[in-house]
Amino acid sequence: MLNTALPRRGLAALLGLGLLPRPLAAQxxxxxxxxxxxxxxxxxxxxxxxxxxxxxxxxxxxRLVERDARLRPIPGLALSWTPVGERIWEFKLRPGVKWHDGRDFTADDVAFTIGRVPTVPNSPGSLAGYVRPVTQVEVVDPLTVRLHTAGPHPSLPNDLTFIAIVSRHAGEGATTEDYNSGKAAIGTGPYRLSVFQPGARIELLRNDSYFGGPEPWEKVHFRIIPQAGARSAALLSGDVDLIDEVSSNDALALQRDGRVAIVETQSTRLTFMQPSHATAGGLPDVTGIDGRPLPRNPFLDLRVRQALSLAIDRKALVERVMEGRGTPSGQWLPEGFYSANPAVGVPPYDPERARRLLAEAGYPQGFRLVLHTPTDRFANDSRIAQAVAQMWTRIGVQSVVDALPYSAFSARASKQEYGMWLHSWASSTGEASYFLSNVVSTVDRAKRAGANNWSRYSNPELDALTEKSFTILDPEAREKVLQEAVQVVADDLPMIPLFHLSLVWGVRPGYRFEPNMSGYTAATMVRRG
Known part of the structure; x- marks a missing residue:
């Protein structure tokens, strides 16, 4: 098995490994x-x-391939995966796996899934990029499948950790609404979907026939609590057993309180500022100092992007806004990960140089902008935006914050309705190509590239490096190409990196939670004790 996503040095101490539950008897x-x-x-x-x-x-x-808490690929529905030549990956499937309705899982379901992923309509962020190298699915026998690719593709097993395998018999002809209603939501996972009401109720029932062994929890209820303070209050009152996205302020308060436990780990999630590259003309929420629309998009000028980056004191953001729970960064992978570029450091804080660059770019008096942010998606998201807005205002870019719930924010950001916004991305494969292919690759539906490139940034040099990285099987040679791509992004600043988040959960006494660098909050990670 190829694995090019291992951290090279010790990271934050984890309390456990593995996204898959241990085979244990139901409690x-x-x-x-x-x-x-x-x-x-x-x-x-x-x-x-x-x-x-x-x-x-x-x-x-x-999934065919799962990931453990440190982002390493581990067996899932596939017991093994092996390159057969340069353009074929062979997956040996786990025998005896049953769908929730009792039917057998086979290689034909894998073929159906790979074909379905690029065809799902109305997706605000398609998963097609994860299967884009696959040109043919060959069902060798019920427990063997071969995925053919246009060229060598070393990251395919890692990419497939995002692709849930669905059944042909339940999914053929099914719509997204059929999954939401539960009609088509027939899986092989540890739980069955019982109730799905977005924003209100999500309820799961234990799958006693799960191939990994039955879970200890007969039922799992998800309560959607957007406000961080309300989540913490629910934990303290005993209304919930576990909470995610604990804010930095609440983490300190909960630690002092002592009635609950705080569980924490480093993440690959980068918080960044995203300028629009979608149009050369003016932007609706970016104006001159006089309030009149600007004739052109200022963010297409590298000097402006550099000025905005230099105006941000990342150390102060982490210390004052995040209460120390974060690591300033100039790239999307933490130090020590495969393909992180050691030559790319944390951008300096230099407001004087930022003002000079703005003047050189034709904005000696600065300009005005609206900085858009979600209020309920990322730890301290709106507070981070407010702090950055103040820093930008000090160099003459007078910034005001528009904060919305993520559902409304993402709908508008994905349609290129914003000029500048705060966003975040977790490099969950633990290597550079995941961010490259999804966030900064030129949008190309035919190639299934740039599925989450909301800014519409495009750089042919970067695209060529990204494509090249997908064809190199030798890990060291591939890492050099990926590091070169990281440098291109650092130099061109299509997005303005801030810091990597620390992930924090709160847990009631009597429960154990196994933290993971992906930031998932799953019932399979919770045990008594």
Missing amino acids: GGGVLTIGTATTPSSADPHFYAFQPNFNLALHVFS
Whole structure:
């Protein structure tokens, strides 16, 4: 098995490994209640590359390749994966796996899934990029499948950790609404979908026939609690057993309180500012100092992007806004990960140089902008935006913050309605190509590239490096190409990196939670004790 996503040095101490539950006997009944910040938008696991959707899918469906808490690929529905030549990966499937309705899982279901992923309509962020190298699915026998690619593709097993396998018999002809209603949500995962009401109720029932062994929780309830303070209050009152997205302020308060436990780990999630590259003309929320629309998009000028980056004191953001729970960064992978570029450091804080660059770019008096942010998606998201807006205002870019719930924010950002916004992305494969192919690759539906490139940034040099990285099987040679791409992004600043988040959960006494660098909050990670 190829694995090019291992951290090279020790990271934050983890309390456990593995996304898959251990094979253990069911511990009777019991209801686990999880308070989560953001609602999944769909129970269709192929609708949207969105972490809350992935989190729900972890419970109901399984993947060929799973990931442990440190992002290393481990067996799932596939017991092994082996390159057969340069353009074929062979997957040996786990025998005896049953769908929730009792029918057998086979290689034909894998073929159906790979074909379905690029065809799901109306997706705000398609998963097609994860299967884009696959040109043919060959069903060798019921427990063997071969995925043919246009060229060598070393990252394919890692990419497939995002693709939930769905059944042909339930999914053929099914719509996303059929999954939301539960009609087509027939998986092989540890839980069955019972109730799916986005923003209100999500309820799961234990799958006693799960191939990994039955879970201890007979039922799992997800309560959607967008406000961080309300989640913490629910935990302290005993209304929920576990909460995610604990804010930095609440983490300190909960630690002092002592009635609950705080569980924390480093993440690959980068928080960044995203300028629009979608148009050369003026932007509706960016104006001159006099309030009149600017004739052109200022963010297409590298000097402006550099000025905005230099105006940000990342150390102060982490210390004052995040209460130390974060690591300033100039790239999307933490130090020590495969393909992180050691030559790319943390951008300096230099407001004087920022003012000079603005003047050189033709904005000696600065300009005005609206900085858009979600209020309920990322830890301290609106507070981070307010702090950055103040820093930009000090160099003459007078900034005001527009904060919306993530459901409304993402709908507008994905349609290129914003000029500048705060966003975040977790490099969940633990290497550089995931961000490259999804966030900064030129949008190309035919190539299934740039599925989450909301800014519409395009750089042919970067695209060529990204494509090249997908064809190199030798890990060292591939890493050099990926590091070169990281440098191109650092130099061109299509997005303005801030810091990597620390992930924090709160847990009631009597429960153990195994933290993971992907940021998932799954019932399979919770045990008594």
